Amino acid sequence: MSGPVRMTDAPAVADRGHAAPPCVEVSDSHEATVGRFPVRRALPRRGRRTVGAWCFADHMGPSAVTEESGLDIGPHPHMGLQTVTWLVDGQVLHRDSLGSEQVIAPGQLNLMTAGNGVSHSEEATGHYRGTVEGIQLWVAQPDTTRWGEPAFEHHADLPRVDVRRGTATVLVGELDSVVSPARRDTPLVGLDLHLYGGVATLGLERDWEYAVVVLRGAARLGAHRVEPGRLAYLGEGRDALDLDAEPGTRAVLLGGEPFDEEIVMWWNFVARTRDELDAAYAAWRAQDARFGRVTSPLARIPAPAPYWTTGR
Ligand code: MN
Numbered sequence: 001m002s003g004p005v006r007m008t009d010a011p012a013v014a015d016r017g018h019a020a021p022p023c024v025e026v027s028d029s030h031e032a033t034v035g036r037f038p039v040r041r042a043l044p045r046r047g048r049r050t051v052g053a054w055c056f057a058d059h060m061g062p063s064a065v066t067e068e069s070g071l072d073i074g075p076h077p078h079m080g081l082q083t084v085t086w087l088v089d090g091q092v093l094h095r096d097s098l099g100s101e102q103v104i105a106p107g108q109l110n111l112m113t114a115g116n117g118v119s120h121s122e123e124a125t126g127h128y129r130g131t132v133e134g135i136q137l138w139v140a141q142p143d144t145t146r147w148g149e150p151a152f153e154h155h156a157d158l159p160r161v162d163v164r165r166g167t168a169t170v171l172v173g174e175l176d177s178v179v180s181p182a183r184r185d186t187p188l189v190g191l192d193l194h195l196y197g198g199v200a201t202l203g204l205e206r207d208w209e210y211a212v213v214v215l216r217g218a219a220r221l222g223a224h225r226v227e228p229g230r231l232a233y234l235g236e237g238r239d240a241l242d243l244d245a246e247p248g249t250r251a252v253l254l255g256g257e258p259f260d261e262e263i264v265m266w267w268n269f270v271a272r273t274r275d276e277l278d279a280a281y282a283a284w285r286a287q288d289a290r291f292g293r294v295t296s297p298l299a300r301i302p303a304p305a306p307y308w309t310t311g312r
Pocket of ligand 1: 076
């Protein structure tokens with residue numbers, strides 16, 4: 001997905017992850033449109049830009065698509081991050097500058113590593129008609145890998161763990177020693193939760209921070225009710241989490257070791273300095289080989305002018 005991170009989401013200034021003690025901070029997502037889809041952007045937000053290395057979370061749809069008209073996000077670049085795409089309904093076609101052409105459906109994971117640069121599109125499949133709903137997440141890459149080669153992984157099946165009053169699918173990382181095959185460059189976890197109703201309990205890492213995004217239904221965390229369009233930040237210092245859910249609740253748990261590198265996010269890029277963003281902006285404008293080429297019927301998305309060059 002194109003993640004037009006705007007100044008209203010989070011100022012493009014260097015910011016370091018700052019974990020908090022155990023808490024429940026509920027924040028409203030920012031509503032936006034990406035491609036043809038309405039999204040509820042849970043991350044980044046002011047005051048809370050990262051949860052572990054997770055730095056972006058868009059709950060997209062549900063929206064109707066046809067065989068020929070889907071998310072319709074044309075080719076656009078990324079750097080310094082991984083995109084993690086997970087659907088709860090429908091199908092989307094991913095194409096990228098590595099030559100990947102992959103339809104994703106519920107239960108499957110697409111993970112694209114941008115490294116120094118990649119570009120991709122998200123399109124109609126040519127055969128699926130119906131509703132599409134899902135979540136797209138970004139993971140900030142650490143200095144040790146962020147200048148590396150781009151890569152793409154598709155996982156057709158992921159491990160599941162039965163928990164009390166629910167099932168957890170391990171998207172990235174591990175739960176109860178059950179490990180996802182997806183690449184991770186820093187210690188983190190992403191779980192998709194099917195909650196049957198009543199109190200579900202999940203084991204956590206005491207020195208990691210966590211957040212919950214509810215996609216369907218609702219869950220109570222202590223005195224706080226969390227529903228679609230909200231993110232609950234949980235801080236660190238917990239060994240376990242109790243989620244008192246309505247029957248049929250779908251939620252995503254994100255967590256990780258607090259990411260201690262100062263990141264700068266602008267448009268579809270995660271960097272450390274404004275100079276890095278300027279270089280990426282110039283390379284995309286110049287159609288430089290850095291971001292490769294995507295073979296797609298959709299138009300390439302131009303970069304907006306960086307706000308720091310327009311006198312803002
Ligand atoms: Mn994208």
